[in-house]
Amino acid sequence: MMNEKLKEAFDQIHAEESLKQHTRDYLAREVYSGKRAHRSRPARRLLPAAAAACVLLAAGVCGGWMFFTPTACISIDVNPSLELGINRFDRIISVKGYNEEGEAIAEALDIRYMPYEEAVDAVLESGEFAAYLTDDAAVTFTVAGRDTEQSSRILGHVERCTEGHANTYCHAGTAGEMEDAHHAGMSVGKYRAWLALREAGLDLTQEEVQDMTMRQIRDLLEEAGADPDAAASSPPADNEAGTHHRSEGQHGHGRHGNS
Amino acid sequence: MRSEAEAARAIDLYADTVKRICMVHVKNEADTEDIFQTVFLKYVLHTDAFASPAHEKAWIITVTVNACRDLLRSVFRKKTVPLEKVKEKPGEEEADHSEVLEAVLSLPEKYKDAVYLYYYEGYSAEEIGGILGKKTNTVYTLLARARQMLRVKLEGVTDDE
Numbered sequence: 193m194m195n196e197k198l199k200e201a202f203d204q205i206h207a208e209e210s211l212k213q214h215t216r217d218y219l220a221r222e223v224y225s226g227k228r229a230h231r232s233r234p235a236r237r238l239l240p241a242a243a244a245a246c247v248l249l250a251a252g253v254c255g256g257w258m259f260f261t262p263t264a265c266i267s268i269d270v271n272p273s274l275e276l277g278i279n280r281f282d283r284i285i286s287v288k289g290y291n292e293e294g295e296a297i298a299e300a301l302d303i304r305y306m307p308y309e310e311a312v313d314a315v316l317e318s319g320e321f322a323a324y325l326t327d328d329a330a331v332t333f334t335v336a337g338r339d340t341e342q343s344s345r346i347l348g349h350v351e352r353c354t355e356g357h358a359n360t361y362c363h364a365g366t367a368g369e370m371e372d373a374h375h376a377g378m379s380v381g382k383y384r385a386w387l388a389l390r391e392a393g394l395d396l397t398q399e400e401v402q403d404m405t406m407r408q409i410r411d412l413l414e415e416a417g418a419d420p421d422a423a424a425s426s427p428p429a430d431n432e433a434g435t436h437h438r439s440e441g442q443h444g445h446g447r448h449g450n451s
Numbered sequence: 452m453r454s455e456a457e458a459a460r461a462i463d464l465y466a467d468t469v470k471r472i473c474m475v476h477v478k479n480e481a482d483t484e485d486i487f488q489t490v491f492l493k494y495v496l497h498t499d500a501f502a503s504p505a506h507e508k509a510w511i512i513t514v515t516v517n518a519c520r521d522l523l524r525s526v527f528r529k530k531t532v533p534l535e536k537v538k539e540k541p542g543e544e545e546a547d548h549s550e551v552l553e554a555v556l557s558l559p560e561k562y563k564d565a566v567y568l569y570y571y572e573g574y575s576a577e578e579i580g581g582i583l584g585k586k587t588n589t590v591y592t593l594l595a596r597a598r599q600m601l602r603v604k605l606e607g608v609t610d611d612e
């Protein structure tokens with residue numbers, strides 16, 4: 193009989209002693225203690241919300257880590273050397289000067305968290321930087337990063353941006369060069385220049401190169417019979433070949449002939 | 452307000468009933484504990500005298516059903532009730548009634564209370580209507596449909612109603 197089966201089935205269900213005790217305890221706290229306590233259960237009900245908050249927090253921490261991890265950089269070297277660190281979301285997360293002039297410009301620029309496109313424009317248009325964009329100066333932009341697709345995209349943008357500027361040169365660096373440069377305390381652009389000088393047989397220390405202008409470096413390379421752009425684009429043997437990508441437009445724009 | 456002793460008595464007396472109603476509706480122990488707190492807090496704060504023990508029990512059942520409904524509307528809980536969550540302790544049963552319980556739990560929500568109150572508590576359709584706030588004819592319809600569904604689900608387990 194269904195009645196009996198159902199009755200037998202429901203008969204198996206009993207309130208656990210712990211459940212009864214929790215209810216007694218709750219009433220004792222809530223009603224009989226003289227001071228109203230918070231219901232224990234709402235806290236439990238909020239568990240999913242708390243769990244979701246934890247997930248969001250974890251995502252936030254993870255997201256924060258992702259946001260603040262640079263995946264590419266734009267090294268801008270004239271005499272001032274500075275580098276813009278870019279995250280995977282194409283935002284500027286750091287602006288670092290690698291010499292005194294570079295530090296002064298980095299301090300004056302307010303480009304953190306800007307999309308790199310806007311940041312590059314801001315740098316080129318800034319009064320601090322404009323002072324170095326003279327006829328004689330050689331302004332070198334070097335883009336390097338772990339993500340070759342992102343680096344190519346950034347380099348393409350930098351090339352387009354600098355088309356109208358005299359004596360600007362755009363290069364692609366490698367992730368290995370970026371790491372080596374930072375280990376040496378140099379911007380990628382200056383580090384690549386040092387590699388090029390060394391390759392051309394010029395025995396200069398990193399410290400010496402760091403104090404030189406890019407114009408001086410290019411002149412030295414030309415005097416040594418090396419093509420400053422070709423030499424600078426050669427990856428060192430210990431860098432991963434796959435990450436090196438050279439911009440087709442890495443020769444300077446505008447007054448390239450003066451270099 | 453009722454005394455602590457009265458509250459303790461009600462808990463001892465009606466805990467199984469509240470637990471069974473919770474079982475057919477709510478998913479986990481935390482929800483069940485919530486319902487217990489709600490029901491017995493209301494009982495303690497309910498100062499009107501009950502006409503009889505049956506009246507008191509019916510009041511407890513009504514409050515429990517309503518508390519379950521409120522919880523079911525909550526965005527925080529899901530609508531399914533895994534059987535393993537509601538069984539008291541594995542191996543405690545004298546006979547395996549899992550299929551019967553599963554069949555009841557798998558019924559749409561609107562049938563569960565009527566089935567429980569009719570088949571377990573032994574209330575009439577009219578009394579169930581009073582507890583659930585439904586017309587007697589609606590209760591009959593609910594019971595007839597539930598019976599039909601249970602018969603299909605329990606084919607082989609039971610031959611008759």
